[in-house]
Amino acid sequence: MLTLYQFPISHYCEKIRWALEYKNIEYKKVNLLPGLHAKKANKLTSNFSLPILVHDKKVINESSEIISYLDQAFPENSLTPDDQNLKQEAMQWEQFADEELGSDVRRVCYNTLLNHPDIITPYFTENGPWYGKLYMKVTFPKLSHTMRKLMKLDDTTVIQINQRLSQAIEKAHTHIKDKEFFVGNSFTRADLAVASLLAPLCKVKNYGIEWPEKFPEPLHSTISEYEDKLDWVHRIYN
Numbered sequence: 295m296l297t298l299y300q301f302p303i304s305h306y307c308e309k310i311r312w313a314l315e316y317k318n319i320e321y322k323k324v325n326l327l328p329g330l331h332a333k334k335a336n337k338l339t340s341n342f343s344l345p346i347l348v349h350d351k352k353v354i355n356e357s358s359e360i361i362s363y364l365d366q367a368f369p370e371n372s373l374t375p376d377d378q379n380l381k382q383e384a385m386q387w388e389q390f391a392d393e394e395l396g397s398d399v400r401r402v403c404y405n406t407l408l409n410h411p412d413i414i415t416p417y418f419t420e421n422g423p424w425y426g427k428l429y430m431k432v433t434f435p436k437l438s439h440t441m442r443k444l445m446k447l448d449d450t451t452v453i454q455i456n457q458r459l460s461q462a463i464e465k466a467h468t469h470i471k472d473k474e475f476f477v478g479n480s481f482t483r484a485d486l487a488v489a490s491l492l493a494p495l496c497k498v499k500n501y502g503i504e505w506p507e508k509f510p511e512p513l514h515s516t517i518s519e520y521e522d523k524l525d526w527v528h529r530i531y532n
Contacts (some may be wrong), residue, residue, distance in 0.1 A: 296321040299334065299346040302503050303417040306396060307345040309357045309490040311502060313364055316486070317371045317435075325422040327429060329437050358388055361483050373483040384477045387484035396467070396491035398459040401445050403494050405452050406513035408438045413510070417503055456516065464493070467523040489530040495520055496527045 298314070298321055300307035314321050326334055332342040339355045340348060346355040347363070354363045365374045376380045407414040413435050419426030430437075442448075466488055470476055476484040495517050497505035508514055 297324055297348045298322070299324045299326055299331075299338070299348070300344055301326065301328065301331070301418070301493075302420045303414075304344060305399060305491050305494055306357045308391075308493060308501055309487060310360050312486055312490055313373060313483075314360050316373070316481075317364060317368055319364070319368055323421070325420060327422055327426055327431060328418055328441070332431070335425070336359045357487075358385075358483075361388075361486075373481075373486060375482055376476060377478070380478045380482075384482045384484040387476050390462070390465075391484075391487035391491045394458070394462045395488065398455050399461065399491060399494055401447060401452075401455045402459060402516055403513060404441060404445060405447050405455075406510055408441060408447075409520075410510055413506060420503065427462040453531065460520075463520055463523055464480075466492070467526070470526050485530050489527045492524060492527050496524050498528060500531050512524045527532060 296314070296319060298310060298493055299343070300310070300323060302325055306520065311323075326344065331344060335342045335344060335346060335355075338348065338353050341355070343355060345357060345360065346353065347360045348354075349363075349367065352363070354360050361373055365372045375384055411430070415427065415430045423429075470488075475481060476488060494503055498518075509517060
C-alpha cells in the first residue's frame with residue numbers, strides 16, 4: 295500500500311492524487327495540518343514540503359520525483375513518453391508548471407483566502423486529525439502571518455506575482471489552444487502538471503474539495519480575468 299501525506303487543498307498534492315488515480319494505483323491519503331505537518335515531514339524527509347509518498351520503505355517527495363518514481367515502479371499508464379525528445383519536452387513543461395505556474399497560483403489564492411478563515415479552515419482540516427478545527431481556531435492568526443511571510447505577500451509583490459502569472463498563463467494557452475495535448479499525441483506528465491497546478495483557478499470538479507460558488511475579491515476578479523484562457527484545463531481533466 296502506498297501512503298500519500300498531503301494537504302487536501304494543495305495543487306502540488308493534487309498533481310500526485312491525479313497521477314495515482316490515472317495509473318489506477320491504490321493508495322491511502324493522510325491529511326496533515328499546516329504548521330504541524332512540519333514535524334511529520336521532517337521525520338520522513340530532509341525538508342518540510344508536501345506531498346510525500348511512502349511506498350514500502352521508500353520515501354519520495356517533490357511532485358516531479360514522485361511521478362518519475364511511479365512510472366518506474368508502476369509502468370502501466372506511463373506519464374513519461376518513451377521517445378527521448380518527447381520525454382525532454384514533457385519534463386520541460388512540467389518544470390515550467392512547477393516553477394512558473396504553481397508557486398504563483400498558490401500566492402494569488404492565499405493572498406485572498408488567508409483573509410477568510412471561514413473559507414480556508416475547512417480545507418486545511420478536511421479529514422484530518424480530530425483536533426484540527428480547534429487547532430486552527432487558536433493558531434490561525436499566527437499561521438496566516440507566517441504563510442504570508444514565507445510567500446512574501448504584500449501589496450507590491452502581489453502586483454508582480456499577478457504580472458508573472460498572466461505571462462505564464464498566456465504561454466500555456468498559446469501552446470495548447472490548437473492542440474489536444476501539450477506534448478505528442480497522448481496525455482503525459484506535461485498535461486497533468488500544467489492542468490493540476492492551474493486547477494484552483496478553474497475550481498475543477500474532480501479536485502477533491504468543494505469549491506465555494508464564488509471566491510471573495512480580489513481572487514474572484516483574478517479568476518474571471520483568466521477564464522477564457524483556461525477552458526482547456528477542464529477539457530484535460532475530463
